[in-house]
Amino acid sequence: MTQESARQRILNRLKSGKRQTKDVPVGSPVAPTEPVHISPERTPQTAAEKLERFCDQLRLSHAEVLCVGEDEIQQALGQHLRENAIKNLLYAPGSVASRRMGDQTAFVETRPFEQPVEQWKAALFDDMEAGISHAQAGIAQTGTLMLATGPSEPRTLSLVPPVHYVLIHEGQIVETLAGAFGTKPWGNTLPTNLLLISGPSKTADIQTTLAYGAHGPKRLVVIVYGGTRQYPVSEA
Amino acid sequence: MSMGPQSESINAGFKQRIDVALKDDALQGNLRRAMDFLVDKRALQFPDTSAFETLQAEGRRIRQRNLEKLPELLERLESRCTENGIRVHWAETADEACRIISTLLKDANANTLIKGKSMASEEIALNAALERQGIDAIESDMGEYIVQLDGTGPSHIIMPAIHKTREEIARLFHERLHTDYTDDVDALIGIGREVLRSRFQQADAGLSGVNFAIAEEGALCLVENEGNGRMSTTIPPLHIALCGIEKVVATLEDIPPLLNLLTKSATGQAITTYVNLIRGPRQKEELDGPRAVHLVLLDNGRSRMFADQRLRETLRCIRCGACMNHCPVYTRLGGHAYGSTYPGPIGQVVMPQIEGIHRAGELTQACSLNGSCGEVCPVGIPLPGLIRQLRHEANETDSRSGTPGKGQLRKPLESLVWKLWALVHARPTLYRFMCWLASRGRTLLPRQIGPWTRTRSSPRPAPRTLHDHLRHRNPKNRRY
Numbered sequence: 101m102t103q104e105s106a107r108q109r110i111l112n113r114l115k116s117g118k119r120q121t122k123d124v125p126v127g128s129p130v131a132p133t134e135p136v137h138i139s140p141e142r143t144p145q146t147a148a149e150k151l152e153r154f155c156d157q158l159r160l161s162h163a164e165v166l167c168v169g170e171d172e173i174q175q176a177l178g179q180h181l182r183e184n185a186i187k188n189l190l191y192a193p194g195s196v197a198s199r200r201m202g203d204q205t206a207f208v209e210t211r212p213f214e215q216p217v218e219q220w221k222a223a224l225f226d227d228m229e230a231g232i233s234h235a236q237a238g239i240a241q242t243g244t245l246m247l248a249t250g251p252s253e254p255r256t257l258s259l260v261p262p263v264h265y266v267l268i269h270e271g272q273i274v275e276t277l278a279g280a281f282g283t284k285p286w287g288n289t290l291p292t293n294l295l296l297i298s299g300p301s302k303t304a305d306i307q308t309t310l311a312y313g314a315h316g317p318k319r320l321v322v323i324v325y326g327g328t329r330q331y332p333v334s335e336a
Numbered sequence: 337m338s339m340g341p342q343s344e345s346i347n348a349g350f351k352q353r354i355d356v357a358l359k360d361d362a363l364q365g366n367l368r369r370a371m372d373f374l375v376d377k378r379a380l381q382f383p384d385t386s387a388f389e390t391l392q393a394e395g396r397r398i399r400q401r402n403l404e405k406l407p408e409l410l411e412r413l414e415s416r417c418t419e420n421g422i423r424v425h426w427a428e429t430a431d432e433a434c435r436i437i438s439t440l441l442k443d444a445n446a447n448t449l450i451k452g453k454s455m456a457s458e459e460i461a462l463n464a465a466l467e468r469q470g471i472d473a474i475e476s477d478m479g480e481y482i483v484q485l486d487g488t489g490p491s492h493i494i495m496p497a498i499h500k501t502r503e504e505i506a507r508l509f510h511e512r513l514h515t516d517y518t519d520d521v522d523a524l525i526g527i528g529r530e531v532l533r534s535r536f537q538q539a540d541a542g543l544s545g546v547n548f549a550i551a552e553e554g555a556l557c558l559v560e561n562e563g564n565g566r567m568s569t570t571i572p573p574l575h576i577a578l579c580g581i582e583k584v585v586a587t588l589e590d591i592p593p594l595l596n597l598l599t600k601s602a603t604g605q606a607i608t609t610y611v612n613l614i615r616g617p618r619q620k621e622e623l624d625g626p627r628a629v630h631l632v633l634l635d636n637g638r639s640r641m642f643a644d645q646r647l648r649e650t651l652r653c654i655r656c657g658a659c660m661n662h663c664p665v666y667t668r669l670g671g672h673a674y675g676s677t678y679p680g681p682i683g684q685v686v687m688p689q690i691e692g693i694h695r696a697g698e699l700t701q702a703c704s705l706n707g708s709c710g711e712v713c714p715v716g717i718p719l720p721g722l723i724r725q726l727r728h729e730a731n732e733t734d735s736r737s738g739t740p741g742k743g744q745l746r747k748p749l750e751s752l753v754w755k756l757w758a759l760v761h762a763r764p765t766l767y768r769f770m771c772w773l774a775s776r777g778r779t780l781l782p783r784q785i786g787p788w789t790r791t792r793s794s795p796r797p798a799p800r801t802l803h804d805h806l807r808h809r810n811p812k813n814r815r816y
């Protein structure tokens with residue numbers, strides 16, 4: 101009852117304030133009539149340039165980037181896991197990432213994410229060393245991965261384990277965030293979380309000194325796959 | 337330090353707080369370094385002034401357009417959020433917002449709350465209100481966590497612990513968390529990470545702010561670097577988002593340009609590590625995420641600002657903090673001297689409007705009207721103009737705005753001086769006479785003028801006025 105009246109009072113004040121100040125036609129559409137897209141840095145880019153910018157920007161944000169052929173994901177991932185002595189890898193059964201990563205049991209203990217988080221919160225936080233996701237899109241301008249959470253992309257998979265692997269097809273890299281939103285790769289309704297990730301978790305809250313691994317993953321490893329491989333495989 | 341509705345007036349002791357800040361050498365050094373760092377980082381992101389002005393004009397247009405439809409957008413946001421399973425609540429005042437949140441927590445039997453960074457929660461003094469109800473609220477943003485351990489509050493809206501040195505934080509952790517002393521930043525962050533990761537797991541509920549609420553999608557956008565915002569809104573079974581009513585935008589298309597301006601202006605980043613668009617609670621097939629999501633829409637004076645065409649511009653703010661980073665006064669004082677939730681230029685404009693001029697109007701005096709804040713504001717809020725308007729409202733009741741406490745800081749002598757000043761300047765004969773008098777009687781003027789001459793020499797009129805000089809140079813010109 102009081103809730104209803106607080107709502108009503110706020111809206112009434114806003115509506116009468118609006119009348120007092122500016123004439124906006126009643127019933128005009130809520131959505132903007134003229135879409136605005138200005139981005140001065142925007143330049144037309146080829147697929148190769150986009151890929152290069154994407155990788156460069158991610159590396160500037162302290163992410164590790166591996167560019168491999170479509171059939172080399174399994175090996176590249178396995179090698180990275182082994183070289184970094186990572187003991188286990190969390191994946192979502194039925195996800196694109198789980199199909200693309202192939203059989204990793206030779207390198208690491210693989211663990212399917214199949215129970216509700218409450219049932220194994222402590223193990224998720226304390227035991228899991230790495231998680232693997234698949235990005236729906238990449239944004240070249242800022243070196244950003246776009247992830248859509250859902251049954252096959254749990255929210256905590258890309259958040260809790262200290263190392264986060266992300267697979268992305270090079271064909272999914274677009275120039276700008278506006279472009280990535282425009283293609284709506286998630287379909288009609290937004291996913292429960294639409295995530296934009298641009299590097300490992302970080303903070304500069306102590307005397308503006310940058311430190312990585314604040315609350316989320318300490319390391320972000322991006323595996324860009326596709327046919328062209330125009331960009332060097334190893335990291336500079 | 338959070339200034340809630342019950343606390344004493346911000347005006348009280350402002351001058352004393354300024355004195356304390358100006359005498360604190362460690363603070364001065366810290367602020368100078370930190371502000372230079374933020375100013376330089378922002379400048380690297382906007383190397384071309386005219387390109388920035390184009391972006392600024394666009395940001396301003398988008399925010400203006402959204403505000404013009406504010407009531408409709410809020411209704412749309414409410415219905416779309418409801419469809420998405422987000423429960424929407426409306427709070428007229430800070431107290432009401434605190435009540436709604438504590439009721440939600442009690443209904444869920446929640447005793448511990450983990451908080452992502454939210455300036456709105458500072459504005460309503462939520463932590464203190466929850467403490468009175470026996471609910472433990474823990475800050476999880478590293479900076480907020482540090483100031484909470486310290487028993488103070490944020491001194492900057494983006495970097496809450498900017499006033500503290502690394503060594504001070506090292507001692508604080510050692511004393512309060514009983515860990516071995518270290519002043520290595522990575523080690524300190526590592527300690528914070530460990531402590532807070534267990535807090536995330538134990539918390540019964542999470543609270544976050546909102547950077548943008550997207551009406552057409554019924555979604556909440558959160559911008560951060562640390563991941564604590566994601567943790568707070570993902571791990572606990574209940575998520576409560578607190579959002580000022582002005583934070584609503586129409587569609588997803590509004591996000592890229594505003595986000596671009598926000599992160600570049602705030603920390604000089606092209607984008608932050610995480611941007612999270614939250615559409616709703618855990619769905620049937622999902623294995624994680626909160627079971628329930630609530631959105632509390634906070635008015636607390638905003639609808640009053642909205643009613644005045646000029647003051648409405650305040651509501652365009654996207655809380656980037658660039659105005660304080662570029663403010664010569666903030667850079668000397670730091671946030672605590674203001675004694676208000678929002679310090680710096682935006683605080684000087686927002687606080688008197690929320691709390692009333694009789695309680696916070698003195699803040700507008702801490703400004704040299706140099707204009708830096710208005711120039712860097714990513715959405716073009718005319719901050720110096722608004723500060724001037726509020727100074728006027730502090731003395732007069734003639735404006736049509738609904739700002740509480742209008743005219744209550746009026747000082748009779750000062751008002752009389754300004755009245756005479758205006759009178760003289762509006763009458764050419766009188767003006768010429770006064771100038772003649774001042775130039776001829778210049779040696780009779782006092783050498784000591786209160787605080788002004790404590791650090792400066794006293795100003796002295798020239799023997800001849802500018803008009804005299806010009807008349808002399810060109811005797812035929814009668815305009816002088």
